[in-house]
Amino acid sequence: MIIIMRMGASQEEIQHVVHRVEELGYQTHLSQGEERTIIGVIGDERPLDKDRMGRMQGIERIVPILRPFKLASRDFQPSDSTFLVNDHTVGGTQITIMAGPCAVESREQILETAQLVRDAGAHLLRGGAFKPRTSPYSFQGLGQEGLEYLAEAGAATELPIVTEVMAPEQVALVGQYADVLQVGTRNMQNYALLHAVGESDLPVLLKRGMMCTIEELLMSAEYIMSHGNRRVMLCERGIRTFETYTRNTLDINAVPVLKELTHLPVIVDPSHATGKWNLVSAVSRAAVAAGADGLIVEVHPRPEQALSAGGQSLRATRFAELMAQLKRVAQAVDRAL
Amino acid sequence: MIIIMRMGASQEEIQHVVHRVEELGYQTHLSQGEERTIIGVIGDERPLDKDRMGRMQGIERIVPILRPFKLASRDFQPSDSTFLVNDHTVGGTQITIMAGPCAVESREQILETAQLVRDAGAHLLRGGAFKPRTSPYSFQGLGQEGLEYLAEAGAATELPIVTEVMAPEQVALVGQYADVLQVGTRNMQNYALLHAVGESDLPVLLKRGMMCTIEELLMSAEYIMSHGNRRVMLCERGIRTFETYTRNTLDINAVPVLKELTHLPVIVDPSHATGKWNLVSAVSRAAVAAGADGLIVEVHPRPEQALSAGGQSLRATRFAELMAQLKRVAQAVDRAL
Amino acid sequence: MIIIMRMGASQEEIQHVVHRVEELGYQTHLSQGEERTIIGVIGDERPLDKDRMGRMQGIERIVPILRPFKLASRDFQPSDSTFLVNDHTVGGTQITIMAGPCAVESREQILETAQLVRDAGAHLLRGGAFKPRTSPYSFQGLGQEGLEYLAEAGAATELPIVTEVMAPEQVALVGQYADVLQVGTRNMQNYALLHAVGESDLPVLLKRGMMCTIEELLMSAEYIMSHGNRRVMLCERGIRTFETYTRNTLDINAVPVLKELTHLPVIVDPSHATGKWNLVSAVSRAAVAAGADGLIVEVHPRPEQALSAGGQSLRATRFAELMAQLKRVAQAVDRAL
């Protein structure tokens, strides 16, 4: 941590900061420039509160040196994490495709979709039983009934299930049916929920908050990992920007950035990142070309009848075409699908 | 709802959309322009899913006409909501000041702060017992012990307590000590929590998500209200933008916008909206001048020793000065403090 | 154009709006809903000023139906535009690679770089002679001397030149040396400059403003085209968001969106879109996979000695590797490089 004093900070102010930092068990190093005095803080700064320090008289700015995440960091674990979801390996050279409807609507719908995505080559079945919806008047998901249908569809097709959990008290219930617990974008900083899934023994798909930085995503992964669960997949699903033509802006830069900063697998959600089905194929190809370890794609047998997010779901034929395209792109970057 | 068809959409596509809309119980009106055909949907569009409709062939764009919130809307209740918190009235001509530390750190700290903000004229005591923190390695709050100290400080000063609740299962516990339940910025779209506080009989201070729109804030209020709790205060606390000099950007426009769209009281949090104590007074004055019904301000007896967010807290003397300034500004806009 | 009246707008207000719209030569259609009255405006709405209309009593909101751009639109020209830059075709199945240093620094540097990018397979040489720099104290480019070196390097390698023009009065001078005029991100809405390049007979590379929408980019293209110059390439170069890890956020969604809305070729600038050389390859592959028609990449023989933007430039070996990767990705999406 580097503490930059204001221009004209008094010797007394400087000494007070030095004294306080040393009181907290750190060593300091003073560098008197022409315009500013700088205090270097030596030692593991992670427990220090930048904000708290910053309130002392005469301080202009504080610059952290270390990244605040540790378990999630590539400094901590240099080689890529891979892990099993049932008998499918996530991470490594294989691209993982998770596909299915936004919401489970009926037994028939999810059984049909499961078959369809399975036939096209998907590795996991996605589908929401508990749905976070902006409006209290929208369809909120089938709940436990939806979980049961999902499990049945998974069993019928031998596809592992990934589904969203919205509250700490749902973790046990969802965990009875799901193979991967999904934490949604609106809950990325729901710390009670992160704590609860951190104590689960199921892998977690952690979606980036639409308003959260890459570093905050990694800090939320750190929350889960610090409670014992190391099987975390990070999911870039589009961020909120000023652009209104698309629902969100896929932060494609985040893919190589995450691969650099962390050993955890990186998944991309092209459906939410665009909000429009006709853009999904192009950005899916881009994600694989950029180095993503997998995709989570919305597929619906009859999107125009979907009870939620139909506008961003692919039909069966389009999904099959996409899979064929992705195979070729994966090969071009020395991956397989 | 207005459905805009793509240029060159076929008669068959147009008829299919019309048919589907009418099937759902709406009337339609067709308007054939030179370049585009437009289908007007007549009836209460709120239950319709824009996304779902949008998936039909030949549709370019769908434009909702009605605002998606109802109970929170000024159309629904034209006059300002006011309500009692203990014997203090929120809303109306009075400006409500809530003040206290970011986090309850000890019995002494909160008792001292309560006395201090009381003496300066505050109406409610704020303080966090459960703290949402970006890092799992930071101080997470004193929990129930913190609630007890808060309640003691409230009783000693006769100030009602406002404190954050982070998970549905905490609502009952926090409700035993608090007079107002605060929903934090990271939980604005935690629907399980909104549901739970919606069933509480305590007033709620709902903070705007740092990257949520004004409409989404009102939809979250609608969630709470639709579960029976009508006493919701909306809190503008700064949004996330590209500007990095301040922690957040106070959306001062939101104050008159909310006063126009809703009857609910509007509170401003100048501490989080700036992240710097030396900016708090200026934007607090601005908030009152713009028509806010209250402020929630961080105050700490010794900010440089605060365990969280010290950098944005005011000292006692500075807070007292601010209260004096606010009295003058309140008078200038025909309000009282 | 659809005019949505406020709830409770009076008959007088409605009639006034109808009257005014018809006075302007449009037909109207009235639709009286339960909660809102809607006035449809029939005719080419593009000359109408939304803002101006919006000031009439009783109007809540105005929704345009038609896209405001015409010449740039795919409605206007359904097939992809392709055009020659010297004897290289931009658009079509071929991916166009423009490469070179951020700034021309010396005769030797640009000659060496031109040879190097040529050998690796680039089609155009980029390099800045006039540099827009945030600080008045930074290197501002070599000016006309730089143009001369560029032209010499172009001639020696038979690569066409693309270089930035910053002011209307520079267009003639730059046009003497360049084969493509570049309009930079900070000048995307410099209308005097758009007017001037619109009257030039050289193709234009129009960079998206870092905080401009896709629609605004197309409107700026429309400016140029409306002055007679139809050879416009659109360049997505990263937008400004809340994410601070990268300099900008590459809006990869914009690639398929632009391909849908316009017939103009779409170029991606991975160097500015990331600001970090080690992210350039990944997002370049993504851009080609998403359907871009070309890339403009910063390459420098010795990036650590570059006078500007060294941190985002590739060395020769890295650029050659990237070209090999791009060939494979291009093939995977049925393009050639």
Place this chain on the structure above:
Amino acid sequence: MIIIMRMGASQEEIQHVVHRVEELGYQTHLSQGEERTIIGVIGDERPLDKDRMGRMQGIERIVPILRPFKLASRDFQPSDSTFLVNDHTVGGTQITIMAGPCAVESREQILETAQLVRDAGAHLLRGGAFKPRTSPYSFQGLGQEGLEYLAEAGAATELPIVTEVMAPEQVALVGQYADVLQVGTRNMQNYALLHAVGESDLPVLLKRGMMCTIEELLMSAEYIMSHGNRRVMLCERGIRTFETYTRNTLDINAVPVLKELTHLPVIVDPSHATGKWNLVSAVSRAAVAAGADGLIVEVHPRPEQALSAGGQSLRATRFAELMAQLKRVAQAVDRAL
């Protein structure tokens, strides 16, 4: 400047960086932490290019210590700048009100508006003769004819004129009629224009780019000042964010931030910052309460007939009411109007 080396950077890499920095004439200071090595660079870092340095092997991040602006900085000039515009003083205790139409539309319109704003107490007359418009098909302003009408209106009312200049070659012409040159939001980083107004002897109203940081605004002021013109007013006019209810988001934080960082006067434009006339009064009061030195407000005798931006203009009566409100708020913060 602080250079943070990557974890595991080799001694050779560290020595290479140290060597290169010392070659450039700086002293260095090495600090070997447990996880990272840090190199302090001693001397005036402003001429150093962060980007360029950053390309050396083994560097993780570079942190500047000094602010990049100098002439505009309060470190350079601690006391507030005030200066005369004709015989009106900008800065100091007086609040300066500039008012008038978005665009000059006719001789009658500007004469009538000048009288009207004068009667209500405005100090300067604003009005656009050259208009930057997103669409090439919109009204582009009356040009020189508009300047003549403006000058006539200014003379008739004894109000100084502030009007926009859009290109370097217009500076001389506009300077013949105007008392203050306005640089618009889209031109804040049009460096050729900044250079040209920097050589003028007229005061400049520099609008913040809707996509630009506070620091970039100050760097653009520095451009103008470095060319000799010290009379620069900074104008916060709203920034672009994800919120779509208002056209822009007024960054009210920027007012106290600018007052802290610079000695230059700070003006707020409530009309563009909201885009809606009915929000203008509230945010105008907020701006004065936050410490702004002035406002620039759109006023039109008949906004519904305005040729541009009618939706954000105030009528005469509303403007007069606003002036009365502002007087009271100004007094409440010890200013006068």
